[in-house]
Amino acid sequence: MLRLDAVLESYGLKEGKWKIAGSLLETEKGLKRIHVWTDKALLNWHISWRDQLAENTGCLTDRMIQTVRGERMSLCDEGWITVHDEVSSPFSYKNKEKETGRFFGKYYSLKVEDKQTDEDHAYFPDFNAEILDRKAHTGKRDKNGEFVEAVRKEALMRYQKAKRLNEKADPAPVPFVCPVLSLNQARLVYEKMYWVNSTEKPESGYRSLSRMLGEWLKHQGEKSLFAMLDEMDSYFPLKNKHGVPLLTECLLPWEFADFIEAGENQSFGARRKVLAERWETSRALVKALSKWLDVTREQVKV
Amino acid sequence: MNIDVQQKPLGAVLFQYDIYPEKIENVGKVKRIFTANGQYALKETTMNEEEAHWFVHVMRRLERIGFHYVVPVLPTKYGDYIVRYGSQTFYLMPWYEDHQQFRSPVYPEEVMAEELAKLHGLTERTQDYSETVLEKSFETLKKRWAYRKLEMERYADKIEGNVYLSPFELTFLTHFQRSIFMADKAEEHLTLWYEGVKEKKSFRSVLCHGKPARKHTCFDKYGTAYFLNFEKAVLDTPARDVAHMFRHFFMSRPWDEQEGRHWLQIYEKHFALYDEERHLFVSYLAFPESMYQMADRYMKRDGKSTELHYVTRLEKRVLTLNRVQRFMNSLFSPENENR
Structure with a gap:
């Protein structure tokens, strides 16, 4: 358990009380979020990532507030703590396609580590294709079993299309970013976007980008998505380099894999509902992306 | 507001x-x-x-x-x-409140000269000697001055042909030969600097504030000065900063050569200029750029300022130039040469 007086002293705060013990602190300088890190390498990566994200995009982000000694972290029993501003006002994406496209373009093209290079790589996501094998699903021959089998066949087709598309893809530098979990990570501070990063390990690839674009399409519509992609393309060349690997990512039946892996933890009905929603989002996104990218080499359908 | x-x-x-x-x-x-x-x-x-x-x-x-x-x-x-x-x-x-009145007698120019010298002293660094770099700096400045002189000679020739001279043109022509004399003196001192450095095979740089002036200084009530606005700071010869500060002093209030020497003495008490740096400092001061700038402004006048405004400004600059000449002469008089 974090000691309140130690946190206040380290960060030069005069007053403070826990709003959520060990996690959210109310101070004379506003609400502060505390993160506890156990992996020092990950913490250092996040410090660099957030600093460079702010510098490159010009947006505010939840960078590590420094201690009175000028350090970006403070030792605690569990590892290290970092302190961040807690901003709760939501950012509205409405009519902000240019601003947001520029932000995400710079976000996905950001290179934080020296070992990251501009070298082009052939990219294919680490997808467990074994779950698409018929032998892996020898459940009951009831209605549920029939549903699983029907979806498996569709998922397999998607996987094969993704594979075929990927073979024709030009190699591109693979993004290496802090994964975007949701568009709700954008908040508002004095009419400026404040981006709240996740504390996840960095992601290599396009998975969070496809998730973010799917969410955008669902909430803002196709026209808005295209306007955002047009702007994003100026900073993160989707049409020339990243479009096909991104489409490959979107085609892969991740939702089916998650449906299977969720197993017995949830009811079949609940899992089926989530699968149907996510499947529809993927279908709509692939359709929209193909239209925007003007993919003529292969008609892509889900 | x-x-x-x-x-x-x-x-x-x-x-x-x-x-x-x-x-x-x-x-x-x-x-x-x-x-x-x-x-x-x-x-x-x-x-x-x-x-x-x-x-x-x-x-x-x-x-x-x-x-x-x-x-x-x-x-x-x-x-x-x-x-x-x-x-x-x-x-x-x-926020530092800038005081104009102090608890004890304080002369802002003296304080600024002393503190600028301390800044230069703390940041002094001997530079690697490169004759190519030195020659390039010398030639560039000489060319720039020669070009400015030529521009002004053309302007003087042009207005000399006018049937009626405006008050500004008349004032400019009256003092033009003096400006040429000062420009030549500036070049003379610049050459002395160049030869001095070449002989020594060494020159030094300091952290120059870039724009040392009263408005970039805050005084507390005890008369201590705090410099601000280091946006134009640069590593260069101390002569550059000292010349900038003196030009500012010259323009901000009446002064004479004794006072000028006094300010320089205060500066040199904390950071003495080498002989060749003194020549460079004087060459910067002597070149009549401020007078030429008034001619530029007069040529580009848009009617917002009166003829009287231009004339009084020009006369003030001519007056400063005359004082600089006396200051320069007193600095390099035989008694001062043996300092």
Whole structure:
């Protein structure tokens, strides 16, 4: 358990009380979020990532507030703590396609580590294709079993299309970013976007980008998505380099894999509902992306 | 004038300092921020990336070497010394009240000369001698001056052909030959500097403030001066900064050569110029650029200022040039040469 007086002293705060013990602190300088890190390498990566994200995009982000000694972290029993501003006002994406496209373009093209290079790589996501094998699903021959089998066949087709598309893809530098979990990570501070990063390990690839674009399409519509992609393309060349690997990512039946892996933890009905929603989002996104990218080499359908 | 903190980009900038203003006022190029925990000065400026890095480096270096006669730049809560917002750049300082009246007799020029000398002393560095670099600097300045002289000679020739001369033109022509004499003197001293450095095979640089002037200095009630605005700071010869400061002194109030020598003595008490640097300093002062600038402005006049305005400004600059000549002569008089 974090000691309140130690946190206040380290960060030069005069007053403070826990709003959520060990996690959210109310101070004379506003609400502060505390993160506890156990992996020092990950913490250092996040410090660099957030600093460079702010510098490159010009947006505010939840960078590590420094201690009175000028350090970006403070030792605690569990590892290290970092302190961040807690901003709760939501950012509205409405009519902000240019601003947001520029932000995400710079976000996905950001290179934080020296070992990251501009070298082009052939990219294919680490997808467990074994779950698409018929032998892996020898459940009951009831209605549920029939549903699983029907979806498996569709998922397999998607996987094969993704594979075929990927073979024709030009190699591109693979993004290496802090994964975007949701568009709700954008908040508002004095009419400026404040981006709240996740504390996840960095992601290599396009998975969070496809998730973010799917969410955008669902909430803002196709026209808005295209306007955002047009702007994003100026900073993160989707049409020339990243479009096909991104489409490959979107085609892969991740939702089916998650449906299977969720197993017995949830009811079949609940899992089926989530699968149907996510499947529809993927279908709509692939359709929209193909239209925007003007993919003529292969008609892509889900 | 009170300013609303919600306005762009103030709120987003101050957010990065965890500052919650109660009131904001515009004071020149600075915003004066009143908070429950004290007052701050937020400066808005434009700097490219390289300039911004250099500025931060300069402020950190001043802190490291323990030069206290400076208004410090405060870091954001993330440890940054500057904040960028689009093409604008901001930095924050504690608010220092600038006093004009002091508790004991204080002459701002003397204090500034002393503190500038201390800055130069703390940052002095002998540069690697390169004859190519030296020659390039010498030739570049000589060419620039020659070009300016030529431009002014053309202007003088042109107005000499006028049937009726305007009061400004008449004043300019009256003093033109003196300006040529001073330009030649400037070149003479520049050559002496060049030969001196060539002989010594060494020259030094200091951290020059870049724009040492009263408006870039805050005095406390005891008469201690704190320099601010290091945006134009540069590593260069001390003669550059001293000449800039003296030009500013010359323009801000009446002075004579004794006073000029007194200011220089105060400076040199803390940081003595080498002989060749004195020549460079005098060459910078002697070149009649300020007089020529008035001619440029007169040529580009848009009718917003009166003829009288141009004439009085020009006369003031001619007067300064005459004083510089006396100052220069007194500095290089035989008794001073043996100092």
